[in-house]
Amino acid sequence: MQADISSSTGVAALAGARVGVVGLGRTGLAVVDVLTGLGARVSVFDSRPGAIDALPDALGADTAAGLAGATAGDDAHIAAAVADSDLRLLVVSPGVPATGPVLAAARAAHIETWSEIELAWRLQRASARPDVPWLAVTGTDGKTTTVGMLAQILTAAGLNASAVGNIGDPVITTVAAGRADALAVELSSFQLHSTHTLRPLAAACLNLAPDHLDWHGSLDAYRADKARVYARTRRAAVYNTADAATLTMVEDADVAEGCRAIGFTTAIPALGQIGCVEDLLIDRAYHPDRRRSGAQLATLDDLAHLAPGGDATRLPAHVVADALAAAALALATDAVAADPTAIARGLRAYQPGAHRIVTVAEAGGVTWIDDSKATNPHSAQAALTALPPGTGVWIVGGDTKGASFDELVRAVRPHLRGAVVIGRDQRAVAGALARQAPGLPVTTIPDGNPQDVTDAAVAAAAALARPGDTVMLAPACASWDQFDSYAQRGDLFAQAAARAADGEVRH
Known part of the structure; x- marks a missing residue:
């Protein structure tokens, strides 16, 4: 058998x-x-x-x-x-x-091992609709945002499109229902590890940074599992021009005959890339006259609702990069290729999920942001470096998953006013702050139950913050040491921040 x-x-x-x-x-x-x-x-x-x-x-x-x-x-x-x-x-x-x-x-x-993704793909191929396209997205950060944007673009093009995988419903449930015209699939390195025969229409690895090393055993093993997203890709292998590791993955991948490498960049795009020219998202990868000119896909104003205060000039660079990646993947489908205006409509329709750079309170000139989904250093860095210099009060710490934090602290130090450290074992984070940010005010919160830890962290952050500052929960760590999930961590923070904004901080 x-x-x-x-x-x-x-x-x-x-x-x-x-x-x-x-x-x-x-x-x-x-x-x-x-x-x-x-x-x-x-x-x-x-x-x-x-x-x-x-x-x-x-x-x-x-x-x-x-x-x-x-x-x-x-x-x-x-x-x-x-x-x-x-x-x-x-x-x-x-x-x-x-x-x-x-x-x-x-x-x-x-004994052979499969992921749920492997079973779902085989079920798809054996179904009455074997050719429903899968658009696969992995990366250390940005997967959920990119997949959400992608699903909205596909929907705007008239497809019954689902965001599945680590976002939304399990893939197997959606495939078994048999109603989707296309699947935007968020894939973790865990899922890819035991996925063997998937043949996506288009695939992307958004970026690569050390994460989940305790699960994989090494950075090389983690990278190898991420790279599996490109195997057997049929039409477009999408990579990040700012992350050389993703291009190397594409170059080394055993893709289908005729599959093209498509880069995305927040800079001016070269031939074969999708990028930005001033406030425009531009295609030089797909459109027929791409060798001589670019075609407009959307504007930064289409993403303004994702920026602090709705100001497109304050858009974090990683949000723009995620939109470019989503556009590059979507254009691999016949529906969006026939109607590229769906990209702008889809980006305008996209709403971020909970706990991903969400403003949860504002008062006294202080903004409180829940980025509990920033569960690794790379993600936290992207969020914090979007803050003006010296205005960030950073709530950080938790289950480190074997990561180190010196590079992160060195990168975000210019943006910080102070830091509040949570987590059962604070040695890795506190040590990095001491080495890389000497003189930065740092408050450590004793271990305790989720409510007490959150209340103490918010009280400490409120004491550090000044008008014009941003208190950001961007833990750079998983939540499992003190919370049930990153969602619980974010929800408790949002509630405590609202109380702080009302002058009801618990000490």
């Missing part, structure tokens, strides 16, 4: 196959539902006993009763269960680390 699964590009070989699903979050449950519908004999694994107990409610009593097995335990326990099983395929959640015991056990037992 293993050979049949690995050699088939469809899903017919899953009927009767012994398949394991690791992780029973929303995506994992959707995977179980699809696999059982395909006739697979499914065993499930999760670290939470409650997730196993909830299966009858989550899947339905009949489906839950028909599972071949259900195991709860830590990674070592699940790894041992996988090693002792007769599984031929393991579909793993993004939380299962590449260097961890579960995938090591699967490799040792010669």
Whole structure:
């Protein structure tokens, strides 16, 4: 059975196959539902006993009763269960680390591993609509914004387009529904690690900076998984001219015959690129007369609603870069190529998601910004360096994921008035601040429950801020050490900031 699964590009070989699903979050449950519908004999694994107990409610009593097995335990326990099983395929959640015991056990037992993305792609190819285009986006930062913009552009061109993956619904759910005309797919390095046969119409890696090194084991491994986004790309491999690593990925990728490399740049575009000329977004990659001139796609005013105060002159450079990347991907589709005015309409329609550079309070000349989704140094740097010099009060810290912070602190120091450090283990962040920003006022917040940590951080930030300043929660770290999620961290910050703006800071 293993050979049949690995050699088939469809899903017919899953009927009767012994398949394991690791992780029973929303995506994992959707995977179980699809696999059982395909006739697979499914065993499930999760670290939470409650997730196993909830299966009858989550899947339905009949489906839950028909599972071949259900195991709860830590990674070592699940790894041992996988090693002792007769599984031929393991579909793993993004939380299962590449260097961890579960995938090591699967490799040792010669069990093939797929991501949910791999299963969804094979399901797409076996469906009544096998040619629905996938536009795939990865990168250390900017994925969610770019995919959101891309989905809006595709929608403006008349397509039923969904933003899926790490944004919106699981890909498998959307594919199973069968109603999408195109998919804008946000892909993490975790998902790409176990994705093997995806053939996107267009793909982009927006940028590369150290992140998730604890999951991958090394920067080289992280880079290699990011680069997988370009494999088998059919029409456009989109790269960032400001990040040489992304161009190298394209140059090294095994793409389909005829696939073109398309660069995006916030500078004046060269031939084969999409970029900016003054306040215009310009195409010199796709339009027929590109060798002699550029074609206008949109203006910075189409993005003004994403700038502080709605002022297009204050647009952060990374927001403009994300819009250019979205345009480069969208133009690979026939619909947008036929109607490039959809790009401006889509960008105007795009609204940012929660916790990504969102102004949550303003009072006394101080602006409070929630950028809780800035979970790595690269993302935090992009947000903070958009602030005027000396006006930022930075709330930073959390689960570092193995990252270092000296380069980040060195880059953002000119923009800071002070810093407030949160996190259970503050050594990496506090050490970088001491080395790279001597003399900067820094307040450290003791460990505690989420509410107390947030209230103390906001009170400390309010004490540091002056009229004209911006207090920015841009932690450069994951949230899991003190919060349930970056969303909880951002929500608590927004609530506390609103109280601070009303003069109700809790001490």
